[in-house]
Amino acid sequence: MAIQCYDADTNRWNLVNCGQMPPWSFAPKSVTLNGLIYFVRDDSAEIDTYDPQKNDWDKISPMNQVHVGGSVAVLGGRLYVSGGYDNTFELSDVVEVYDPGARSWNLAGRLPQPTFWHGSVSIFRQFMPHVPSTFEQVDIPEADDIHLHRHHRHHQALQELNNELNQNLRNREVNPAH
Numbered sequence: 001m002a003i004q005c006y007d008a009d010t011n012r013w014n015l016v017n018c019g020q021m022p023p024w025s026f027a028p029k030s031v032t033l034n035g036l037i038y039f040v041r042d043d044s045a046e047i048d049t050y051d052p053q054k055n056d057w058d059k060i061s062p063m064n065q066v067h068v069g070g071s072v073a074v075l076g077g078r079l080y081v082s083g084g085y086d087n088t089f090e091l092s093d094v095v096e097v098y099d100p101g102a103r104s105w106n107l108a109g110r111l112p113q114p115t116f117w118h119g120s121v122s123i124f125r126q127f128m129p130h131v132p133s134t135f136e137q138v139d140i141p142e143a144d145d146i147h148l149h150r151h152h153r154h155h156q157a158l159q160e161l162n163n164e165l166n167q168n169l170r171n172r173e174v175n176p177a178h
Helices: 142-176
Strands: 004-009 012-015 031-033 036-040 047-051 056-060 069-073 076-083 094-099 104-110
Touching: 031 069, 031 076
Parallel strands: none
Antiparallel strands: 004 012, 031 036, 036 047, 047 056, 069 076, 076 094, 094 104
16 A cells, blocks of 8 residues: 655645555545544554654554444544444444544444445535525525426436337337348
8 A cells, every 4th residue: 555645736646655554454544633644444443643744653542443434534623433334243323533632532423324335524614604604404496496307307308218118129029020
């Protein structure tokens, strides 16, 4: 495995000389937080960190459970790992949070249902200035009308294609020479 870095000025990807990487058996999920790159292992509860300024590898305390096929995101200065398969190979709904200041993991909550091979993302309000301050339902009938119209057009096109295929099959049955 290798770590690569994108250089927007040259529009190129470059290999990062980061020394000896940990012996991962699967590609870990990764995020950045406070200048470190966190590598969440998929085969254990261990977390590796890489400090690009010091070119140094380290570990943080392990998670409370394994999250095979789980997801990772950073929000509010904390690292969140969710779902996946747990230590007993059962699907998990657990969300764990790591606080770098306390250097500890805690249960943050539970997903609505056990989930694996999913993605997580955090969206910060400063990047979304036109969004209401709370998640309120916004009634936009035009959007619903457009969706229904597209659905109707798609359904109608599929129905026409199905009719055409059935007609071709009937024609072949009537005139087997073609």
